[in-house]
Amino acid sequence: MKKFFVPLFVLLGIFILVAPSFSQTKEPYMIGGHSSATGPGAFMGGPMRNGMILGAELVNAAGGIDGHPIKLVYYDDGGDPSKAVLIAKKLVEEDKIVALAGGSRSGNSLAVVPYIEKAEVPYISLGAATAITQPVKKWTFANAHTNKLATQKIIEHMVKHNIKKVGFLPDNTAYGDDAYKSFMEQKPNSIQVLVHETFGDKDTEFTPQLTKAKAAGVDAVVVWTVGPAASIIMKNAVMLGMKVPFYHTHGVAQLEYPLLAGDGANLMRMPSGKLPVADELSDKDPQKKVLSDFRREYVSRFKEEASWLGAHGTDAIWIYAAAMKRAGWPADKAKIRNEIEKTKNLVGCNGIYNITPTDHNGLAYDSMVMMKWEKGHFALAE
Amino acid sequence: MAFETQLLQYVIAGLTLGSVYAIVALGYSMVYNATKVINFAQGEFVMLGGLVTIFLYSKLHLPLLLCILVTIPIVSFIGILIERLTIAPANVGGQDREKVVVILIMITIGVSEFLRGGAMLLWGKDPLGLPAFSGEKPVVLLKATFNPQILWVIGITLLMVIIIRFFLTHTILGKAMRGSSDNQILARLMGIDIKLMSMASFALSAASGSMGGILITPMTLMSYDGGLMLGLKGFCAGVIGGFGNVTGAIVGGFVLGLLETLGAGLISSSYKDAIAFLTLLLILRFKPTGILGAKAILRA
């Protein structure tokens, strides 16, 4: 008996050891990712990283790109632009990626751009600064709602509500600065910016700036920052007895901001991708299903709020996956780049992407809605 | 809004900020007085005060007052741990204090990074809040309005200063603490336990720092890196008022806070930090030991 079973077990053992190689998948597409998961802006970099990871996993779960899985190699750039460039070099030359996504902070993306253009690797930046895609550079794309788009949405809402006198309070980072520029370039003459005051994104006291806005009698205030300041400013505003609408950046379309803003939350308005109000969308909206599915997957995978930050990262991977599928195997950076420029009607979380050689962002005006906070949740603002 | 009302708003905001800076400066003073070390992890005590209370309140659902009473000893203990684990071992006896001090300061910087990194892992990267102590209805004063929490902040800060000042000047332990930094050898001869002084100063500064964190979190929220800027500005406040001087810490704190808000309101909000640090430079140029400090000692 023994003579029979022992070789059988040995064969079984060998089979078990060797079996994984039977399910050997095809070679992966190497995609590089970087964001600021630590350091300044860490609260954004982490979820963006998670979004990229989820995007790759979802694509792989659906069979990859014609059987080839995506392998995401991610490094944290710590909020330092020099490190971001270093990481880009590491990813391109050591990890041999064929495409890069990331740069949660605009400054980090901007630092990487010169290198990535020289290295001729496609780059989808997650930053929102207009300067990333304007002027258009050959290899660099950005799938964020730009400040230009967001401020445009705000202006439209202001005109609709007859708002004429505005106080603009941007933070002193590239993000705030860029938004102010966009707002000033796009606003009609009927809107006057009476007060323009900046603040530090780590400040805790905003009474002086708000007092000036209140004293000038503005009809609305625009606040441009992400981070605790956005909530604290609303608390300060309530303490000053201000009742005008406060327009924020699309970056603030996350539950924690209104939740921490106390009574001030009711004054908040923000342009946003459709994710937070997905349930209110009409069933005919092609984004509705994508958003609900995304939200479900993200929450179950990461046990945290599925916000636009994660969606951002996921979209970037989806854009690559679609382009890579069209470009075929073996992975060719130039072919992938060309295919990205042919992206049409790709339903993502941020919106429906239509990328062209002159528009490396791909998001249209209607990818955003105006939201407010009502009875403890986000809602569409009329 | 009348100009006087605007001005009053700026002043109130300045006093609020000033209280926080004063608390941090107070912490620096106490440690400096006892050990000649500039503890750059001071801001982190404020951060921990806020975050530990948030943990006790939000996760364990303890009543707010109990959270506060439990948090302060916890953070004080962390302060003692820091002193025992990092300052004491590096303090090689016999070496010239001045040379060692630089290393000790660097160590506190390392400790502050460690604490920040730890807080990031434990509490995440998002800001968190606490409920206000006495509601959110704005207080009105001569047409200016402000957050009632501010009264708690300013009130308790002043109370802490009075208590600590009394402690340092009228109790044996306090006087021993002041004596031990001037000359360690003499102090030991007098029977003062240097180790105890060092630990006590860290414990005290951690306790007061954490109280500060608890006071401001309902207004300003707290996150793992909330201590960074506070540590820096608190240090400046200390220098402005007179480093090592307890009353100076308060004066420096309020001066810095008012400069910041009045600067933001009356001159330019973009440059408000520059105004504050420029004041620091002017003080260093004309009265380096600070507003209430002793005369500067010139080298030979």
Next chain:
Amino acid sequence: MNRRDLHPYRGIFILLAITAISPLFIRSHYHINLMVFIGMYTLLTLGLTLLLGYAGQVSLGQAGFYGIGAYVSGILTVKCGINPWLALPVSILITSVLAFFIGFSTLHLKGLYLAMATLGVGIIFHILFVELKNLTGGAIGLMDIPSLSIGGIKLDTDLKFYILVWIIVLFIFFLVTNLVNSRVGRGMRAIQGHELASNCFGVDPFKYKIKVFVLSAALASLSGFLYAHYINFLSPSVFDFSFSILFLTMTIVGGRESIWGALYGATLLTLLPEFLRRYEDLNVMIWGLVLVVVLIFFNRGMAGGLDFLSKWVQERFKKKGGVRIGT
């Protein structure tokens, strides 16, 4: 010139050998980039080492001077079209003048006043980098800074820049070695030992300290100049307070009693984050821990540690009656 005369330079020869041979084995841009940064950070740290080791003073504003060096050259080359090599002396001059004023105002006082002053100055410079938008590009940054060229060869690859940086670093080490072994250097060490006594010997501490401080600022601005024309983009976030702390950390960890400490510190603290990267969110905490541990146990820094090690080795050989190593 015999072996004796070349002796103080032995470190430089070793470094020359290492940096010359490395590119033969290391090809990836990523690693060359790392070594370029080590070079630049060594210059920054060297200034602080001299300041601390020979004048006993701490500067908390090194990043500010780093930034002035970078922005002055960046602005002159981008906005005024001036040749970078002409912008360099202007950069260094402006930085040195600023440093002179700061030193002059505070170095006659006993205590850490220079530290406090440099803290304020560094932060004010950073605010200016952010707010003077028309000059510096503000928070968005200054783009399209030209690369350097030498005799028609454009230094736009990592390897070419690596060669430039390390030639400069070696040259600076050569100069500093001379300085340290000269009358001036001995004067500075005397001040470190005992100020009052050195004063009696005719060494004026005040003058020397200002000179060292200006030198440290000049080295910082040189490094800033190199940075601007390497990355071709300037963002104010690279010149904020946390970097001043980083450079000071490199100084102390590397060891402030030897100029080579600057190199050791810069090397360790540039490579360490790369190793820690795999720990993701844990790396901040580990960094702090490493710092504290190194400072507690090696309070003379790495240079002190190496010194200790070489003496220990020498002792062992002496016991065995072997040949003495080194001097």
